[in-house]
Structures are given as structure tokens and as C-alpha cells.
Amino acid sequence: MPRSMEEMEIAGGGMAAAAVQRAVRCLGRGVDMAGDLRLKHCKDEGGCLVARSGEKAAAVAVPGVGVVAGVPADVKFGKGDRIRFKSDVLEFNKMSELFNHRSSLPGKIPSGLFNSCFDFGSDSWARDAGDTRCLAFDGYFISLLDLRLDCRPLALAGHVVADVPVAWDPSAIASFIEKYGTHIIVGLSMGGQDVVYVKQDKSSPLSPSVIKEHLDKLGDQLFTGTCTLPPSHCKSRDHKFKVPEAFNVFDAQMTRQRIEGMTAPMSCKEGVTVIYSKRGGDTAASNHSEWLPTVPLMPDAINFKLVPIISLLKGVAGVGFLSHAINLYLRYKPPVAELRYFLDFQHHRLWAPVLSDLPLGLCSNRQGTNPALHFSLVGSKLHVNSSQARNQILFTLLTS
Structure with a gap:
């Protein structure tokens, strides 16, 4: 059952300090950018990946949080802020690049965080990009305090460098990535975020300007008001306010999802998907106004700052x-x-005899080869393309 605000405040002081302490421990640890960015996904097995100052940790009094024990001397605290951030309506690659930039990363390869926010479940980046017309989001981001790792120069710990495979060994490389991840957490914010993500596929006829207009109105309604009726029931002054069905996040379906405890309700209609997501605070709160005062009591990590492991090698x-x-x-x-197994198939192999590998002339004592294809139940996986190429071959022969 929902707890009263008084009960949450009593328990919140200890919860907030514990959350900050957990965030402090995660600074300098590895994380896998192919997955979602959360503190629980930090690579604990690999320990701290960077060389630390070695100074003794001490308890630090953090305003609004309390006393946080075991804070190393090279962990610095900063004052946070509260902002509402509205993205432009962007194509797939541009939005992926924006997400990477917000994490201090270059490039446009979609991260696991990007896929999680926009609910991309495909195993193909090209397919997701090809099916998507545009993406956008509107969110309220609360940073109670910022944490950063102040190690200068930033260098990898000796045990990480020693574990780097010196050759193309798929098993050793896979073990390294599984143990240490792909990036290092060097900064983050503790607080919460309340965000609406919009995904439009190629079947939707709406223009980017229309998507932007309705997302702005929905964001204003979510973050500045407490309306609990469908937007179609909240008419404007000229009584002509009407939104596409996908933007109706207050309808019965969304209410049922909140009651069932889903933290990321979703509405998908006519090629437009609207995802309503909270992180930090009481994610079961029925609206933004109820959620706001719970963020200081139950903060979570947002706004991660990362450094690629490769850049330090x-x-x-x-x-x-x-x-x-x-x-x-x-x-x-x-x-x-x-x-x-995936990496094993990326290695260059010779599928034909090299020059001078076969003897010239007749050879009567050579052992015959067995024209059979052998399979092993415990070996590398063999992926077979089941698409038929016969028609394409016939077409090529007829047109050549």
C-alpha cells in the first residue's frame, strides 16, 4: 500500500544516504554500454578500473542527504540543478548521437540506454533505423547533487592492463568485456527524471512539426498541471484542442498500467509510440506533482558521464x-x-588452399577426403541462411 509522506521522510534519510554511498562505490567501475545504464549493472567483479590516489576514505556530510560514509578523497561533490529539457524531433542517428553526447561519448552507435528509453528491442541497428521516421523526448531532470571522479591523470589500474588479451582470442576478449565492461563511470548525478519519449515509425503520416506540437502540449500538461482526464476532455479556449490517440497517456489503459506497477507505461497508436518513464523517486506516483517531493527521499543515478576503456589503453x-x-x-x-562465438566468426580465415600447398602431379598414396560436414553440439554455433538464392542465380544466368 502507498505510504504517507511522513513515513517516507522517516525512511528516506537513510535510503538517500545509502543510494549516494552506492553511487560513490560505482565511480571508477566498468559498465557495459550495450545494456541499460543503471548502478545495479556496474561490473563489481572487475573492481575499480582506474588508479586511485590511495588516500584514506572518510565520512562526508552532504547537504540534503546526510552523512555518507567511506567517501574517497578523489570523489568530489557538486551542486545539482533542475531543468526541463525538450529535444528537437530528430531522425534515428541524430537522436542516438545526442544520447551519446549527453554521456560525454562520441559517435552515433546506439547505446543500451538509448534502446531502453525508446523501447528498441530489435537485434539490428539498421532495421530499427530503417523503420523509424523520427524520435523526440520532453523531460524534467532533477539533479540533487553531482558526483565526479577527480583522478588526474586518469589511468587504468594495473590489473586491468594485465588482463588485456595480446592476440585475437575470442574467448579471452569476451571474458574481458564480461568482467570489465566497455566504459568507465567517471561522473553521475543523483536525483530523478520524469520523461516522455516519442517514437514515430514510417507508417505514421504526421509531420515532425505536428509531433513536436503535441509533445510540447503533453509535456506542459504533465509537468505543470495535475490533469487526470484524457487530453481530449481538457479543451482549449477555442474548444478545438485535439490530440492523436497515442498522446493520450491519461486514458484507462495508462491508469491500469500504473495500478499494476509498471514504471514505463506505453501508448502505441497509428504508428506513434509514446513512452512515459520515471527514474528515481516514487515511480508509482500517479502524477508529476506527487512524484516531485519523493525524489530527495529515493534518489537514483542519472546523467552518467563515461570514458571508453580503450581510450586509456x-x-x-x-x-x-x-x-x-x-x-x-x-x-x-x-x-x-x-x-x-560472435567474435570467432569475425576472424579472417583461409577457406581455400594457399599457394603451393597442394603437390603437383599424380599422387596415389594420398588419403581420400571425407566429403561430410561435421557438427559438434558443444562447439561454435553455425548460422544457416535459409533464404533461397535459386531465383537470383537463374536471373543472373539469363541476363548474362
């Missing part, structure tokens, strides 16, 4: 192999359990 033997493997992994995002 310059001059280390094997960095080229590891860099290539991580790029392939982040681009195609195979399951971690199958990563070694």
Missing part, C-alpha cells in the same frame, strides 16, 4: 584487437553469453 599490446572487438560488440550487440 594507448600503447598497450593487444589494444587493437580489443578495440575492434568492442566496436563490433557495441554495433551488433550479441548476447554476452554468445560473444565469444
